[in-house]
Amino acid sequence: MKRLRVLEPLAWVGPAVVLIALVVLWPVIEMVRTSFLEVSRFGVVRGWNGTENYDKLFAETDFWPVMLRSLIWVVAVVGFTVLISLALAQLFNQRFPGRKIARWALIAPWAASVLMTSIIFKWMLDPEVGIINLIRRDLGLIPAMGGADADQLGQAATAFPWLIFVAVFVSVPFTTYALLAGLATIPSDVYEAAKMDGASKFRTYWSITLPLLRPALTVAALINVMNVFNSFPIIWSMTHGQPGYSTATSTIFMFILKGSNIGESAAMSVVNFGMVIVLTAIFLKISKWKQEVA
Numbered sequence: 001m002k003r004l005r006v007l008e009p010l011a012w013v014g015p016a017v018v019l020i021a022l023v024v025l026w027p028v029i030e031m032v033r034t035s036f037l038e039v040s041r042f043g044v045v046r047g048w049n050g051t052e053n054y055d056k057l058f059a060e061t062d063f064w065p066v067m068l069r070s071l072i073w074v075v076a077v078v079g080f081t082v083l084i085s086l087a088l089a090q091l092f093n094q095r096f097p098g099r100k101i102a103r104w105a106l107i108a109p110w111a112a113s114v115l116m117t118s119i120i121f122k123w124m125l126d127p128e129v130g131i132i133n134l135i136r137r138d139l140g141l142i143p144a145m146g147g148a149d150a151d152q153l154g155q156a157a158t159a160f161p162w163l164i165f166v167a168v169f170v171s172v173p174f175t176t177y178a179l180l181a182g183l184a185t186i187p188s189d190v191y192e193a194a195k196m197d198g199a200s201k202f203r204t205y206w207s208i209t210l211p212l213l214r215p216a217l218t219v220a221a222l223i224n225v226m227n228v229f230n231s232f233p234i235i236w237s238m239t240h241g242q243p244g245y246s247t248a249t250s251t252i253f254m255f256i257l258k259g260s261n262i263g264e265s266a267a268m269s270v271v272n273f274g275m276v277i278v279l280t281a282i283f284l285k286i287s288k289w290k291q292e293v294a
Helices: 002-034 052-059 063-092 099-111 114-124 131-138 156-184 188-196 201-229 233-238 250-258 262-287
Strands: 037-039 045-048
Touching (some): 002 037, 037 052, 037 262, 052 063, 063 099, 063 156, 063 201, 063 250, 063 262, 099 156, 114 233, 188 201, 201 262, 233 250, 250 262
Antiparallel strands (some): 037 045
């Protein structure tokens, strides 16, 4: 009976372990294995390829610019998302007329499909009939005939900032609600004590709100880092990584490589996986997530 009691937790933990092994570990092992194989574009395995797929990948002229752009993409999107969400969470945590409606309205970009949102923005930026360009024409910001200035997604200088804007737009609702949940856990008597001590609003926010909000902020930012780094629908639906590879991140680059060399694409997947782990480790180190809040 004692042995059966010892094994009893396996009945609860076992299915979760099996699910993780099938859904997470097995695909990772297959991804790493494929990166060392020679695979035709039709998926036929021709044999062991050693490190040749990695050699080809690192020799690609666009590899390092794509990796740098991926880093800029993550830092910009997550940074702007956190800053905007902090402000919105603080606003929605206050009592004001219509607060409930405003909170519900914030859910819309989050509830809608990311692909659908991206396509809508692409239509809005259409050089001929897009509402954004129609407004710019009415304001005299671009010529009536349009021209190159109207095609904002066709130029690297304007396309990438627009992609960042859309990514922030769809990321803000989740982050704001995560921070709102964190704000709800802060006891009101802490603020009352700070007020009695004569602390200013800025000092109270910096010394009390932000430190006590750190657990929620860490979780929200970490989830955003992983989601944004692996983001595919926004960039692919709006620009396909073009012009050239000027708006492509490592995930888009990996997908493009899949059309010509599956083994090289698998190698890019391994690099992506490693980058996510490194970025996560750096973020956790910087955020000091293990340090308890006083």
